[in-house]
Each structure stands twice: as structure tokens, then as C-alpha cells.
Amino acid sequence: MAVEERDNHTGYLTTGHEWNGIKELNTPVPRAVYFFLTIAVAFSIGYWILMPAWPLGVTYTRGLLGIDQRNVVAQSLKEAAADRNVWTAKIQSESYAALLADPKMMAIVREVGRPLFGDNCAACHGRDATGGPGFPNLTTTSFLWGGKPDDIFNTIRVGINSAHKDTHVSQMPAFGRDAMLPRGDVLKAATYVYSLSNPGAKNLDPATVAAGKKIFADNCVACHGDNAKGNPELGAPDLTDRFWIYGGSLDAIDTSVWGGRQGHMPSWEGRLSELDRKILTLYLLDKRTQTP
């Protein structure tokens, strides 16, 4: 097998193989390799002792340093909260009016609120909070459930028609589909509602509007009020302003009266901290002053 043959020129052994007179040297492994191999073994032994490493049946060695990534995360969250404490304490303790009047705090609210809104609210209400078909524009003064700071904060907390126990509940009945009104009456009521926000509209038949007013008085005032100004206690929208969630054209209003509406906003109490919800409220109030 192994042939002991020393190469005279280098002094190393050969492998004993020969190809057309050429022999292969069996050069020893360089010392540097042993050096780094020793360091690697020593490091791993140290690592086994210090870090979680060896399985022991139903448990494992925890390591002397007691490092657990879950504690690392908890610790880093704690540190982050402590870092933010400089201004979070102020947001938590001060009133909305005081915070809104403080440009320094509002600069922070804008900076922190934007990603918070983007991660949680923008999917429905849009990146700039201007909403979309079926999802309300939050930069207007028209809030279904009240636009005062506490109202907005509460709506974020409980949601609308959500799973929260204190949720806002509202439903616009499907007057047409559920046969509460005949087809013609739905259109008349819709025409009257359209005329409220379009007082100058010329193409409306006054008789239809008058008939619609009567139907409105019989069916709609319970929620929307005698003057159709809505009721934030019930989440009933003001029908006389220019803000519409599902569209303010005659066609869109007719669709809403025919098929009803039941919007849904999730509750954020279980997902966002009280502080985050207060920041979002301030962020929205700030958006609103920017876009009257």
C-alpha cells in the first residue's frame, strides 16, 4: 500500500503514485491550518458553555450567559420605550388642545404618526387619509361618529360594527332590496336626498323631490334627523354636506337607499397601545387642519 519514498529535492514523502515518470508530493498540512482549527475548536467549546447549545433529551443546556432571543426582544422594546419616554409622557398626560398648540410635539406626532397610520390605517383610508369609495376621507370635518378628539379616539378604540364589546353599531337598512319601499319610492327618496346637497340642481322634477321629502320624513328621519343633518350618536351621516363615503351622485345615493350600507371598521384596542391611538388621533386632527 503506502510506499515510503522520500523526495530528495524537498525532503517530503511522495504519495507513491507515478504518472509517466512524474511523482506526486505528499506535502504536509500547513501549520496555519492547525492553528485556525485549534482556535475554532476552542471557540466552539466556549460557545457551548456560554450559549444554549446541547440537547439533553427533553431539555437543553441553557448556557452560562442565559441568553434567550425572546428576552432580547423584550429588553430592546423596553429600551425603545424608555428612549421615547422623553416625549411619550407628555403626549400621555397633556390635553389634545395643549398638544395641538405645541409645534414641537406636533412635529413629533407627524413623524411618528405617519408610519403608524401607514402600517395600520392607510390600507382603507389611503396613504394621505383621503379615503376612497366605501372608506371615509378623514381630512374633512365630517365624522360619522363625531369629530371631537375624544370621539375620534373612541372610534379608533372600539371600531364600527366590529368584534369589540363596546363597538359603534350602525346599519342603513336595504330599503329596496328588503322590500321596505317600492322601487319608485327609493328613487324619489334618493332624488330628495340628492337635492339637499345640490340645492341649485335644475334637472330635478320638483314633484319628485316633494314626494321624496314625504318618504324621507316617514322612513329616514329617525336616524338622519328632521333636517337630514345626521346624528353622530347613531353614526348617521349628514346628508346635506358635500362629504360622501359611498358617492354623492344620484345614482350612488339610489344604490345606497336600495341596498343599504353597513360599514365596518376594526377595533384597534387589542392591536395598538393607548399611546399609539392617541398619536393617531392627534395625527388625524392635524391632517384635518391642513385640509379644511
Next chain:
Amino acid sequence: MSIFGFHYQLERKAIGLVLGIVLVSSIGGLVEIAPLFTIHQTVEDAKDMRLYTPLELAGRNIYIREGCYACHSQMIRTLRDEVDRYGPYSLAVESKYDHPMLWGSKRTGPDLARIGEKYSDQWQVAHLINPRDVVPVSIMPAYDWLLSTDLRTDDLSAHLKAQRAVGVPYTDEMIANAALDAYGQANPDSPRAEGVTKRYGKATTVRPFDGLPGRLTEMDAMVAYLQVLGRLTDAARKPVAQAGAVQ
């Protein structure tokens, strides 16, 4: 050197070398993977962990069929920025009944591990029909056919049975009623709805997910599945709730 001397000898024995290679390359698996099956802490205990209903399981199958996992992960890692953005990090127990698991590591879209009940059904439906309608900058493909395709329910019992074969504790009653439960979960006013909460627990959401009561579509299944992601157990909220208490 003696270890090289041993190797010198081993290299000359083909079978011995092959066995040696097999032995060395299995060390990683033996030390890092095999013990997870015996170590108690691997999978946390969660008494409130509930099963996927047949409708949610059907939605999961559609999720796999459409390749959603190629762009969306379902795994929030134990890192601060992930917890800040998505919520409590994922626990192993939350994937206890996921066969196969859909953790993934590729995020072209956001992680979906905590998407359940984050947005409304209406939003999920509108977004699946055409993502650009609600998120103008989205690059996600549209899945509008989900709303016009009726859900196949005749094979749901077989799917439940297959899940049971790999360890999900579905009962005979659940398997027998799979198709009816799928219908009932999306039709709260039907007489089938009651059986769903009876068999799968009060936490089960029963509602017309796609907004079309009376009809069972693939959209129902998909939205039901998305709305249950991260909500099979509350276990994950506990450790982070403690960490959050200092805020």
C-alpha cells in the same frame, strides 16, 4: 499527525469513506433538528388553540394554490422592528396545525401572520378583486375570479381526514359535517351556522365574508382564512403584553 493518518487509511476504503461521509453530514440534523421533537419547550402550550374550520382550511388551500406564500411570509421574527411593525412575534404553537407550514422568508408583500381582523371583510374583498382600488401603489396581482367561483365543498371531508392523518385532532363529526359547516360559516342566517360554533368553538367567526349571503364562493374561504390568521390562539399576545406594560 494521527487524525490525518486515520483519514489516510479511510480514504482507501470506499465503503468506510461513504459511511464516514453519511455520519458526518448527519451531525447537523441530529444535533439541531432531531432534539426539537423531544425538547418540551419547542412548542408552547396553548389551551385555547383552535382548529381551522373547513371553510378556513379551504381558504388555506386556495392560498397555497394561488401561490400567495411566494410573496407573503407568515412568520414574525423575534426582532424589535418586526414586533414594532407587525405585532407579537410568532410562536411555534401557532403553526401547530399548519400542514404544510407557510412561514416563508420572502416578503414582496407584507407579513400576514397577524393580518386576521386587522382590516374589514369589505376591504379584503375589494383588495383581492383589484388591489389598486384600495392601495394605488400595490403591485399585487388581482384575484377577481375568487368572487365569481363557487367553492368546491365535496372534497372538504377528505381534506379534513388528510389533516387528521398528520395529527390535527378533527373528530368524526367534524369530518362528516365539513361541507355543511363550510356553508354555515359564511351564512349566519342559515340553520347550518349553529353547528359551526358548536363544533369549532365560540371564537369562530360566522358571517358572510364575501358580502354575498346565500352563496359560497372561493372569496368566502379566502377571506375567512385571512381573517383567522394569528387568531387561532391568544398565546402570542401574552409575553409581549408583559413587555409592553413598561411602555
